[in-house]
Amino acid sequence: MPQMGESIAEGTLSRWLKKVGDEVKRDEPIFEISTDKVDAEIPAPSNGVLAEILVTEGQTVPVQAVVARLETEKGAAVSAGSPPSAPAERAATSAPAAAAAGGAAARGAGATAGGPPAVQNTPVAASASNQSTAPRSPTPPPNGGNSLHDRLRTKSSPLVRKIAAEHGIELSAMQGSGIAGRVTKRDILEFIESGANATPGVATRPSMHAPAGAEQHGPPAEARPGDVIEPMTQIRRLTSDHMVAARRTSAHVTSFFEIDLTRIARIRARARAEFEAKSGQKLTYLPFIIKVVVDGLKQHPVLNAAVSGTNIIYRKQYNIGIAVALDWGLIVPVIKNADELSITGLTRQLNDLAQRARSKRLQPQEVQGATFSITNPGVFGSLMGTPIIPLNTSAILGLGAIEKRPKVIAGPDGEDTIAIRTCAYFSLSFDHRIVDGADADKFLAFIKQGLESFPEAGVV
Numbered sequence: 001m002p003q004m005g006e007s008i009a010e011g012t013l014s015r016w017l018k019k020v021g022d023e024v025k026r027d028e029p030i031f032e033i034s035t036d037k038v039d040a041e042i043p044a045p046s047n048g049v050l051a052e053i054l055v056t057e058g059q060t061v062p063v064q065a066v067v068a069r070l071e072t073e074k075g076a077a078v079s080a081g082s083p084p085s086a087p088a089e090r091a092a093t094s095a096p097a098a099a100a101a102g103g104a105a106a107r108g109a110g111a112t113a114g115g116p117p118a119v120q121n122t123p124v125a126a127s128a129s130n131q132s133t134a135p136r137s138p139t140p141p142p143n144g145g146n147s148l149h150d151r152l153r154t155k156s157s158p159l160v161r162k163i164a165a166e167h168g169i170e171l172s173a174m175q176g177s178g179i180a181g182r183v184t185k186r187d188i189l190e191f192i193e194s195g196a197n198a199t200p201g202v203a204t205r206p207s208m209h210a211p212a213g214a215e216q217h218g219p220p221a222e223a224r225p226g227d228v229i230e231p232m233t234q235i236r237r238l239t240s241d242h243m244v245a246a247r248r249t250s251a252h253v254t255s256f257f258e259i260d261l262t263r264i265a266r267i268r269a270r271a272r273a274e275f276e277a278k279s280g281q282k283l284t285y286l287p288f289i290i291k292v293v294v295d296g297l298k299q300h301p302v303l304n305a306a307v308s309g310t311n312i313i314y315r316k317q318y319n320i321g322i323a324v325a326l327d328w329g330l331i332v333p334v335i336k337n338a339d340e341l342s343i344t345g346l347t348r349q350l351n352d353l354a355q356r357a358r359s360k361r362l363q364p365q366e367v368q369g370a371t372f373s374i375t376n377p378g379v380f381g382s383l384m385g386t387p388i389i390p391l392n393t394s395a396i397l398g399l400g401a402i403e404k405r406p407k408v409i410a411g412p413d414g415e416d417t418i419a420i421r422t423c424a425y426f427s428l429s430f431d432h433r434i435v436d437g438a439d440a441d442k443f444l445a446f447i448k449q450g451l452e453s454f455p456e457a458g459v460v
Contacts, residue, residue: 001013001033001055001061001062001063001064001065001067002033002042002063002364003063003064003159003185004033004040004063004364009062009063009237010060010061010062010063011033011034011060011061011063012033012034012058012059012060013031013032013033013055013056013057013058013059013060013061013067014032014033014034014057014058015031015032015057016030016031016053016057017029017030017031017032017041018030018031018050019050019053020050020051020052020053021049021050022049022050023047023048023049023050024044024047024048024049024050024070025044025047026043026044026045026046026047027043027044028043028044029041029042029043029044030042030043030044030050030068031067031068034360040363040364044070045070046070046072047072048070048071048072048073049070049071050068050070051068051069051070051071052068052069053067053068054066054067054068054069055067055068159185160183160184160185160187160188162392163185163188163189163192163391163392164183164188165308166306166307166308166313166392167188167192167308167309168308168309168311169188169191169192171183171188174187174188174191186241189245192249193245193248193249236329239329239330242391243388245391246388246389246390246391247388249391250307250389250394250431250432250433251431251432251433252386252388252389252429252430252431252432253429253430253432253437253440254386254427254428254429254430255427255428255430255437255440255441255444256384256425256426256427256428257425257426257428257441257444257445257447257448258423258424258425258426259423259424259425259426259447259448259451259452260407260421260422260423260448260451260452261285261402261422261423261424261451261452262421262422262423263451263452263453263454264285264288264422264451264454265285265402265422267288267454267456267459268283268284268285268288270456271283271456271459275344275347275459278344279344279347279348281344281347281348281351282347282351283343283347284347284350285402286322286346286350286374286376286399287343287346287347287350288343288451288454289374289399289447289451290320290322290335290338290346290350290374291343291346292446292447292450292451292454293320293372293374293397293447294318294320294338294339295446295450296443296446296447296450297318297371297372297443298318298339299443299446300439300442300443300446301314301315302314302394302434302435302439303372303394303395303430303435303439303440303443304318304371304372304394305394305434306371306392306393306394307394307431307433307434312434315371317336317337317369317371318337318338318339318371318372319334319335319336319337319338319369319370319371319372320334320335320338320370320371320372320373320374321333321334321335321370321372321373321374321390322334322335322350322353322354322373322374322376323373323374323375323376324353324354324357324358325380326357326358331357331362331367332367332370332373332390333353333354333356333357333362333366333367334353334366334367334368334369334370335349335350335353336369343459353366370390370393371393372393372395372396372397373387373390373393373395373396373397374396374397374398374399375387375396375397375398375399376398376399377398377399377400378399378400378401378402378424379401381401382400382401383400383401383425384398384400384425384427385398385400385427386398386427386429387427387429388429389429389430389431393431394430394431394434394435395428395429395430395431395435395440395443396428396429397426397427397428397447398426398427398428398429399424399426400424400425400426400427401424402422402423402424403422403423403424404420404421404422404423405420405421405422405423406418406419406420406421407419407420407421407423409421426444426447426448428440428443428444
């Protein structure tokens with residue numbers, strides 16, 4: 001069961017596209033899954049024969065649970081398609097252990113605590129519950145990096161490989177907590193936070209986090225008489241882990257600007273009827289904001305960058321993540337190559353992604369790869385906030401409530417006068433490791449100037 005998003009802890013195997021004994025090709029869809037946010041077809045990790053099905057249709061299991069086995073060697077025996085064993089059924093209740101173990105690739109096989117029993121033809125079969133979850137220091141890869149353990153470590157999930165590449169970490173030199181030493185997401189995040197050297201010869205500053213074994217969040221709260229105790233859902237647990245990791249990784253600072261959106265409001269009011277008649281889309285403030293934000297990222301590329309050890313990666317794509325609030329959580333679909341889209345194109349993308357997010361029809365790639373993010377708590381009435389910077393980006397823009405306010409402006413003869421203006425507070429949380437306050441404020445000033453002087457031509 002692959003990891004389909006940062007806050008997704010489990011998935012339901014909705015349909016098998018292949019049966020036991022069928023030959024499959026690499027990247028050929030073999031089953032469909034349904035999560036709280038994404039429904040998708042899952043491809044085979046390699047060529048082979050579907051040797052065993054361990055999870056039946058309709059069964060819900062935690063991420064990283066083994067759902068089937070592929071036999072990749074010709075002539076090997078294929079086991080009969082028997083119902084999943086009791087341990088496989090228990091996997092649905094072992095999400096915390098599975099999340100801690102997290103040893104399988106997003107497209108490959110893995111193991112979870114309480115997962116399916118070992119099979120004789122399986123080259124590696126180990127219980128994740130017997131593995132330590134603490135990150136291990138890099139050790140020289142055995143047999144020149146060609147051992148089975150080394151191959152499994154380098155075949156970690158795409159997310160783990162991405163994090164490793166961005167921080168200059170050699171996965172084959174790490175001993176992970178997953179099956180056969182596979183490096184999990186938790187392993188690599190804890191390794192980065194520990195301040196250990198990413199690669200031999202590369203110095204890393206000492207970690208300022210609590211030492212190993214120390215309480216990371218202080219003493220736990222104690223229940224008092226009359227309190228109600230409810231365990232976190234698995235989605236909430238993963239969201240919590242992600243937010244804590246993001247908060248610890250980046251040096252958070254937030255700046256605030258008040259921006260006059262009166263001109264945008266007038267342009268929108270004049271163009272709305274014609275725009276909606278031609279495009280069939282509802283015209284909101286957000287496409288205008290995204291358009292100016294992308295122009296600002298081109299002028300201030302450090303806001304579209306990421307930290308990789310002692311290096312800075314300047315992204316050349318402008319992929320804008322837009323936070324969408326759902327009844328069951330939060331998801332951030334991504335508008336890819338936003339710099340190539342017009343106001344109409346941005347509106348179509350926004351409405352399409354938001355609609356499919358609410359109907360759980362997003363694809364995995366549509367919630368990945370953001371280079372900059374925007375969150376809009378203003379739709380709920382919030383005036384301003386200090387959003388947390390997503391991992392592997394350097395900033396996030398928060399939009400406050402858009403409302404009419406009395407403002408002092410200069411009249412035709414230079415005299416001060418009070419006028420009613422449509423305004424909003426914009427907040428920019430930025431990573432102070434690579435973004436200086438001056439850079440952040442210049443970026444916000446660019447957005448302010450761009451929105452307050454937005455050209456009317458070309459909207460429709």
